Amino acid sequence: MTSEGFIPSYETGTEWLRSAGASSDVVMSSRVRLARNLAGWRFGHKAGHGDRQKVLEICRDRIAAAGLSSVGAPASPAPTAPSTPPQVMWIDLRESPPIERQLLVERHLISKQHSKGKPLPDLKAGDVETTDPRGVAIALPDERLSIMVNEEDHLRIQAVRGGLALAEAWADADRADDLLESRLDFAYSPRFGYLTCCPTNVGTGVRMSLMLHLPGLKLTGEIEKVKRAAGDMNLAVRGFYGEGSEAAGDFYQISNQTTLGKGEQSILNDLAGEIIPKIVEYERLARRNLLAKRGAALEDQVYRALGLLTHARLLTAEESMQMLSHVRLGVVMGLVSDADLASVNALMLLTQPAHLQRVMGTELDQEQRRNARAQLIRRRLLKTG
Amino acid sequence: MKCDKCDNEATVHEMVVKGGVKTERHLCEHCARELGLNPGGATLGQLITKFVVAPQGQPLTPAGKPAAPARPTPPTSCRGCGTTFADFKQTGRLGCSECYATFETQLGPLLERAHEGATHHMGKSPKRWEERSARAESDAARRERIDDLRRRLEQAVIAEQYEAAVVLRDELRKIEAQGTV
Numbered sequence: 001m002t003s004e005g006f007i008p009s010y011e012t013g014t015e016w017l018r019s020a021g022a023s024s025d026v027v028m029s030s031r032v033r034l035a036r037n038l039a040g041w042r043f044g045h046k047a048g049h050g051d052r053q054k055v056l057e058i059c060r061d062r063i064a065a066a067g068l069s070s071v072g073a074p075a076s077p078a079p080t081a082p083s084t085p086p087q088v089m090w091i092d093l094r095e096s097p098p099i100e101r102q103l104l105v106e107r108h109l110i111s112k113q114h115s116k117g118k119p120l121p122d123l124k125a126g127d128v129e130t131t132d133p134r135g136v137a138i139a140l141p142d143e144r145l146s147i148m149v150n151e152e153d154h155l156r157i158q159a160v161r162g163g164l165a166l167a168e169a170w171a172d173a174d175r176a177d178d179l180l181e182s183r184l185d186f187a188y189s190p191r192f193g194y195l196t197c198c199p200t201n202v203g204t205g206v207r208m209s210l211m212l213h214l215p216g217l218k219l220t221g222e223i224e225k226v227k228r229a230a231g232d233m234n235l236a237v238r239g240f241y242g243e244g245s246e247a248a249g250d251f252y253q254i255s256n257q258t259t260l261g262k263g264e265q266s267i268l269n270d271l272a273g274e275i276i277p278k279i280v281e282y283e284r285l286a287r288r289n290l291l292a293k294r295g296a297a298l299e300d301q302v303y304r305a306l307g308l309l310t311h312a313r314l315l316t317a318e319e320s321m322q323m324l325s326h327v328r329l330g331v332v333m334g335l336v337s338d339a340d341l342a343s344v345n346a347l348m349l350l351t352q353p354a355h356l357q358r359v360m361g362t363e364l365d366q367e368q369r370r371n372a373r374a375q376l377i378r379r380r381l382l383k384t385g
Numbered sequence: 386m387k388c389d390k391c392d393n394e395a396t397v398h399e400m401v402v403k404g405g406v407k408t409e410r411h412l413c414e415h416c417a418r419e420l421g422l423n424p425g426g427a428t429l430g431q432l433i434t435k436f437v438v439a440p441q442g443q444p445l446t447p448a449g450k451p452a453a454p455a456r457p458t459p460p461t462s463c464r465g466c467g468t469t470f471a472d473f474k475q476t477g478r479l480g481c482s483e484c485y486a487t488f489e490t491q492l493g494p495l496l497e498r499a500h501e502g503a504t505h506h507m508g509k510s511p512k513r514w515e516e517r518s519a520r521a522e523s524d525a526a527r528r529e530r531i532d533d534l535r536r537r538l539e540q541a542v543i544a545e546q547y548e549a550a551v552v553l554r555d556e557l558r559k560i561e562a563q564g565t566v
Contacts, residue, residue, distance in 0.1 A: 039482060046466045046480035152478075174509070181511050187482035188514050191489075192496075193506030195482040199492060200499055202485070204508040234501055260496055261503020 021163015209255030216286030302330030
């Protein structure tokens with residue numbers, strides 16, 4: 001496990017943006033998260049600084065010794081990083097500058113809450129970000145596995161795959177859990193299962209979520225039906241950046257909410273075997289209908305978005321996301337031939353504030369970012385850079 | 386049967402075996418209270434078992450623990466971390482794994498609502514735990530034996546077979562001393 005440096009290939013590292021995997025015209029990524037706590041230690045918000053530090057050390061050492069780099073070894077190595085051997089990188093978030101932490105949030109490797117740290121009674125206000133003991137372990141090169149330490153629960157194990165590949169993501173999370181469990185005693189009760197800080201996660205502690213691109217259902221207005229149906233099935237519908245975020249660019253995260261009384265396999269079968277394939281089918285049908293009935297309007301929307309993205313001089317993150325969403329739809333429907341899915345997907349990440357500054361190699365204020373964002377998108381989409 | 390102390394009907398019957406000598410008392414509820422006996426709700430069988438199993442005439446419940454109130458009030462704060470149920474209601478978060486045992490009664494209905502009516506875990510469990518439950522199975526066998534001994538003891542007392550009751554009592558104590566159930 002390395003502790004130095006940072007995401008070495010921030011532009012290409014994320015497996016889930018490589019437009020690979022089944023149904024990738026609709027499904028961006030499949031994600032499985034497991035919440036675990038150490039037996040005999042208070043949950044994070046009730047623990048003092050000293051205990052949080054001890055939990056951090058225990059988890060960090062066990063993660064390092066668990067041989068996690070073997071989990072989810074890619075069938076084919078990442079194209080741009082063929083020589084990077086699989087390894088697990090440890091990042092102590094107290095030592096990370098704010099922009100690096102923001103980069104991790106944008107890559108879905110840590111939560112916003114984890115980036116900020118937990119205000120505790122024995123910590124002075126303002127010191128939280130640099131003193132609250134917390135970290136994240138990330139499997140490189142493709143970031144398929146990450147483990148947050150001292151978030152709401154002591155451990156949050158997360159596995160991610162591109163496209164509809166929930167079974168593979170579950171297999172990775174399950175394997176990582178097994179490896180850690182052989183070195184750590186997890187809080188568990190036969191009645192309640194894995195014990196979590198928030199009882200909404202108790203039981204399996206599993207959250208399986210799919211990031212879906214649903215512009216067709218958004219345009220036809222049927223997205224509300226999907227949301228209602230998901231609610232009836234006790235599934236949560238969230239935006240691109242999870243809890244509390246808006247559905248930027250017609251991206252929706254659908255995930256299970258029930259964690260007690262329903263086994264992992266059953267949750268997996270319901271989502272990947274029935275519910276998600278149906279939503280994918282509805283989205284494809286909506287796209288076909290739009291093309292058949294409102295083809296010119298659809299094409300107009302896609303090309304207006306492309307025109308705006310390739311000519312605008314100032315772009316906000318929200319506007320870019322929305323326009324990139326339209327272009328993405330055009331690409332997967334074969335309406336646009338001069339942009340590829342991987343580039344469009346990559347731009348969705350690279351136009352986020354921290355990534356943008358990393359690509360440009362300099363710190364930028366909000367106004368400068370708008371300008372840089374427009375510049376980056378023009379360069380990538382027109383392939384002049 | 387009349388009360389030993391007054392003319393009222395005797396409803397509390399006490400039998401104590403000490404050194405093989407049996408003494409009996411038959412009292413009305415009022416006199417029983419005055420003499421420090423608490424007849425509240427206990428059946429004749431329970432009273433008998435209490436007195437026979439008790440080491441020195443000191444009443445114990447069949448589980449071998451001091452008598453608990455009929456309706457136990459739920460604990461107000463967790464012994465592990467001091468979290469109260471009011472804290473939980475305010476923050477939505479529990480303080481430690483012990484909170485789940487402490488607030489089990491109150492959490493039950495909340496969990497049912499949050500998890501589509503579920504009350505028990507299904508799915509993966511830690512391998513260490515699976516090994517522990519294999520050991521727990523032998524505990525279950527022991528528990529069954531204890532229940533059986535208690536039943537036979539009660540029957541022996543009712544049948545006034547006090548010598549057999551003493552043998553059963555000793556055996557019961559031996560098994561109970563092997564570990565908490």
